Amino acid sequence: MDPTAYALVATDLDGTLLRGDDTVSERSLAALGRVAAAGAHHLVVTGRPAPRVRPLLGDLGCGGLAVCGQGAQVYDAGADRLLWSVTLDRELAETALGKIEAEVGQVHAAVDQDGVAGLTLIEPGYLMPHPTLPAVRVDRRDDLWAAPISKVLLRHPWLSDDELARTARAVVGSLATVTMSGPGTVELQPSGVTKATGLALAAEHLGLSPRRTVAFGDMPNDIPMFLWAAHGVAMAGAHPELRAVADEVTTSNEDDGVAVVLERLFT
Secondary structure, eight states: OOGGGOOEEEEOIIIIISOTTSOOOHHHHHHHHHHHHTTOEEEEEOSSOHHHHHHHHHHHTOOSEEEEGGGTEEEETTTTEEEEEOOBOHHHHHHHHHHHHHHHOOOEEEEEESSTTOOEEEOTTOOOSSTTSOOEEOSSGGGGGSSOEEEEEEEOSSSOHHHHHHHHHHHHGGGOEEEEEETTEEEEESTTOOHHHHHHHHHHHHTOOGGGEEEEEOSGGGHHHHHHSSEEEEOTTOOHHHHTTOSEEOOOGGGTHHHHHHHHHOO
């Protein structure tokens, strides 16, 4: 495809567009400026819920749409409202957790509440994989279900993320979609919801198609997005499962890997 044919750039945040300190480099910002100057759209497509994305969108100059919560939310930053959201049934979430713990023993859980003001709640023993993100500690697991949620986050005391995700998929079945979005981040989200479903909704709203989309990511939760887009770019050090479906591999997030590719595509 002619590089100038790309009309939509979809980027993950953590491990992809963001550096380890949650900032975006000047080079990456300049590359995104090239995208805008060419008349193309940039969409953030992230596992973070809308309330945890809002400040970053301002830094990126994104006043339009963003896909949040692993595809469970399409957020309009300009209006500060959700155009679309789907929640994870809390009874199903409890049942899924019970099935997982029956196989692997106790896990530690957290939830992202639905809505533009939703909180991240963490039960005793759960450690936030991103300590810079705000969270509210609750006294017991039942408190996690106090309000509608978009997803559940899981950590195991000693199982690897791959092992936990593999076991969870085997026992949860159709109760929820299981994904792994980063170190220490295995998640349960509404069944059938992925980054691709959210991206497809946002793209349709913008009148854009997958054949004119280039996507960037680093973890298995980005696989559906890569399969949807015309061109998938994995970061250096990306999870092997994502690299296996990527069309190319760029440099790391610390080395401006997104910018490296965008500078080539949008000259």
